[in-house]
Amino acid sequence: MTVENSEHWYDPQATTFGDRVAGAREQTGMSQADLAKRLGIKVKTLVSWENDVSEPRANKLSMMAGLLNVSLRWLLTGEGDGPTDEGADSRLVMNAAAALSEIHDVRAQLAASSARLARLEESLRDMREAVPVD
Template identity: 55%
Template sequence: MSVETPEKWFDPEATTFGDRLAGARELAGMTQAQLAKRLGVKKKTMDDWENDVRDPRAMRLSMLAGLLNVSLLWLLTGKGDGPGDMPDPTSFVRSGHQLLDEVRAVSAQMKLNAERLERVERELQDLLKADDAGAA
């Protein structure tokens, strides 16, 4: 399958699973052999899938969707997030670093709050001791 642009190859009414698989693979810049190797299957198996001779098992379907950065629903039906619709995986990496920074900031704030709480508790205990001593 030769893919020029996503608009020219994908028609949800006309494409088969094999068409979607081949198109997404090509848009991902992989050959059949490269994708087959990453999946741990033979190139012939990949060819059979793309030509709708055989269907992959559920675990391989999930792996295909992940490797091709498409939703499983799209791969199976043509509906949902296809090539170019899924979020950029690197955005999760940046978000992960941002979350880690926030966790560190909250942790530092919690340490300061704990120290402040200990200080206020000591002051309260001293005040209560002074009140008890004055009442006696």
């Protein structure tokens, strides 16, 4: 998306699908890496969508509309519910999503650490039982 005035980036006659994706993504405050991670795709795939080199499949398109808080119709045609100027609300939602993702990661790390601790404890018990007591 190459627009000089970021407040008025959307021109229904001139924007492409890729422009709408990039503009809505930027409006939510997400980086390409953030959106790609949430969609479960590679950054280069998202870049190709934003550059109008390729287009997403229906399932990713639907997910993207939800993540960007726009209607599927707007994403495809530019008509309908596009991004709002409620940047603070969008950032709040994205920050909450990021926090939930981090909680999920921490929970997975804790589960792995707990399993490792159990293995070490069992190993120590085995060593203690192997040593004869006088």
